[in-house]
């Protein structure tokens with residue numbers, strides 16, 4: 001079995017994955033939404049201190065599996081250095097105690113492996129990764145070679161939901177709150193412009209859209225009515241998703257792979273899932289989705305990646321360090 005640890009942001013999570021069957025024998029995570037909600041986003045220092053308390057609690061819950069653990073996989077990049085270090089410190093200690101090797105897991109590759117939980121991996125594929133920290137298009141050529149081809153010029157997709165929710169006083173994380181409020185709103189009431197429609201390169205940007213939302217809020221009588229809030233959420237979500245769909249359309253013209261994966265915490269968004277399904281059907285490509293419960297950060301995806309690394313003997317010395325930013329190819 002592989003024990004995997006995820007602490008790159010605000011989820012303290014540990015999983016146990018059987019190498020031979022890929023079965024997830026244990027998975028638990030403790031989220032910190034309530035603690036970060038007053039701040040409208042994740043505060044790394046608070047997240048780090050909460051990991052220090054939560055990770056040992058989750059480890060205690062799976063201690064019966066420890067004698068069967070053959071390697072420990074831990075997320076070491078990208079993420080907040082001080083939160084990654086909490087998971088890395090625990091992984092080092094476990095490797096020393098259990099006399100097993102360490103596997104350094106790349107968080108974004110972990111999200112790709114969320115498509116392959118309890119089943120064989122299917123490479124190559126193209127991927128749209130949408131989370132609080134990233135908005136990326138990448139070619140996942142194979143396990144050893146994932147190549148980022150487009151990123152956001154400013155905010156990420158998930159972050160823009162968090163910031164709009166903060167402007168409307170709705171709490172954190174903004175994605176699920178905005179999605180649910182949008183269902184009661186008129187998505188055509190505010191004619192926000194789709195970002196980067198004529199940009200020369202495939203790229204993403206959400207800061208202009210966020211600013212348009214801010215101006216729309218300021219133009220309305222205060223305090224906003226529930227209907228105003230719902231209409232803003234619906235109009236914002238429609239344009240944010242249309243922006244992703246427009247850039248994916250451009251990307252598909254230059255991609256040769258038949259499979260397309262949608263991953264990351266914000267891939268739980270229903271409008272986004274439906275828009276991409278329509279787009280990929282039109283292009284004759286297959287859309288791969290992670291189970292809803294494993295879209296946001298979790299250790300099960302790190303464990304699934306860990307199994308692949310274990311079988312390839314991709315081990316790392318106990319000098320492993322946290323690296324906040326990712327390389328373009330990983």
Ligand code: KG4
Nearest residue numbers: 131132133158173174175265266269296297
């Ligand atoms: O992958 P994730 O759990 O953490 C990071 O690696 O960042 O993604 C969390 C992000 C948050 O910004 C959250 O607001 C967003 O994903 N999110 C959503 C939805 N559910 C979560 N965004 C839009 N629609 C959703 N349903």
Ligand code: ZN
Nearest residue numbers: 131264265297
């Ligand atoms: Zn993530």
